[in-house]
Amino acid sequence: MRTFYLQNALGQKWNLNNRNSFLHDVKGLGQAHATSYTQIGNRFLEKKNSLSQKKISGKIRFRDYGEFNRFSGFVQHKPLTLIYGGMLSKEDWYPPMYPGDRSYLLDVAMTSMEKSELETGGLYSKITLESIGTYYRMIHVASDASEIIIESDTVLECGISIKIPGPCINPSYTHCLNGISKCSGLFKCVIGEGNTMVIDTTKLPFEIKEYSAEGQIIRNLYGTSDFSTKRFVMLGYGTNKITFTHEGAGEIAASVEAKMEYESV
Secondary structure: OEEEEEOOOOOEEEEEEEEEEEEEEOOOOOOOOOEEEEEEEOOEEEEEEEEEEOEEEEEEOOOOHHHHHHHHHOOOOOOOOEEOOOOEOOOOOOOOOOOOOOOEEEEEEEEEEOOOOOOOEEEEEEEEEEEEEEEEEEEEEEEEEEEEEEEEOOOOOOOEEEEEEEOOOOOOOEEOOEEEEEEEEEEEOOEOOEEEEEOOOOOOEEEEEEEOOOEEEEEHHHHOOOOOOOOOOOOOOOOOOOOOOOOOOOOOOOOOEEEEEEEOO
């Protein structure tokens, strides 16, 4: 049985499998592509192929007006994330970043929510969710040996968030995919004790910043980049190895959060 949960910006979760607010008649969970071609004689050469935005629709049957009003207040805290597949251990707890083995996340915007009364009591609402990306899972990898390996099982390029803790001097990294060098990054900066350098391609716009231990932004480090290097890493299908170095003492105990994206699940 397919299962659905919705998470709002406050980290609250709404169980859409509950009899009090049951989601059914769900459509639009699959995938579609927008493709254009150039004709050359009797043949067609593909010019562009892009993944289309998902538009998911369904009906929620609510027990009563009170339940509908609570849900209406819940979805006003944006952005929203649809959690698809898997089960929650209990309704009031769910990690927002690391779902269970059978769960996938989809960032969405609710574009319509209609309301109709039922003759048998209660009411139902037709909803439409438009995706802000595609399905994804977050995985976390840490290392104390200045090298991180991530196996990617998806054909889509996947963003990552690299965290390099201080103290370190002029950190750099190299990304290899299936044994072939893909890109590198070098930064002329000093990261202080307790602070962390973050190179993030999991969100838009990409960022290179230094954060304090309390999570406060210290400064933007994009200008310290060696612009002869690519700087930003995207994972590819297969074995991704990221190696870290710096000009200070000891090795870099970096960590990576990878946003593994899928066309459909």
